[in-house]
Amino acid sequence: MEYDREFLTGTVGVLILSLLSEREMYGYELLREAERRSASAFQLKEGTLYPALHHMERSGLLKGRWRDSETGRSRKYYRLTAKGRRQAQSKRQQWLRISAAMRSILGDSHA
């Protein structure tokens, strides 16, 4: 599904932090995981992921390391740093508050 770009601004960072708070992943895996969990409703332009990952890595939120996957192919896996975990927690709470507020507003208008 295509979304208004304005809706998606700011979601990439939350999405990366949330998924990486569970386990370390590489770029392509993050994309597929986001797609799978949202039942394909959430499809990023894949190219937007890498600048976000590099920005977060340089900001000290993520740490990347190269390692071989089960298939033997070498990939760059990202994991959260302590700073990244704090940021993930904070972003998650903000997001939940915003979405709850939005739900109540949208729900009221439908009533």
Added chain:
Amino acid sequence: MREEIDAVIEPIVAAAQIPSRRRRDELRRELRSHFEDSGLTPEALQDAVARFGNTARVGDSLRKVYRRDYMLLYILKVGACIAAATIAGILIEAIAGLRLENDADAWHLSPGFAHAARFGVVLTLAQVAAAEATRAPFTWSRALSSIGCYAIVSACALSVNANSVGAFVTASFVAAIGVGCARAATAWTSRALLTLAAFTVAEYLLHQSLGITFGPIRALGASAILLMLWASTITIVAFSDRAFVSAFRTT
């Protein structure tokens, strides 16, 4: 298949302008593994490229991520360029200021050496600022930053020594003449002759306006030294530019 993937990746890596070769290689490797994960058939690659989005925009986003590194390297380049050009300028002035005493077999520097060396340093600063300001492709932000930095350095120098105002005014004037001559001629011989002629006229008129006796021959001699200073700085600027560009070469 690798060639097709590289054709997609290389413009992104180039646009990212990452100074570190290691980081560039890592980005290349990461993007390659992304496209390989998408599938290794031409159709799969085509789909992956479509899902990837506008590669120019991705390169631009990555350039913003690494902009601080780029700026640091740029400042280092300009600093090294000024240092090298200043040393070369002082050496040229020292060679031009060497005098052999009549009554002894001893070389010494002319009394005007300190003044000439100071002017050489200021001219170097003005010339590097002019080179950065007028560099192709022209951008207003870079031009204004270069002129602004030169103005700040001038203001600092003048606050320390108010007598140096003449050196800064003359150096700015000479730098403007040099830039104008460089644009007026393409071949280096005609550019050098034109610059020499323009410097000579400027030297002569400047001294005339100040009421200092300075004939055309002396003006020509002084201009020849100015031209050497000019040429050495241009050479150093060109060399540092090449080194800077090669730092971003992706292949």
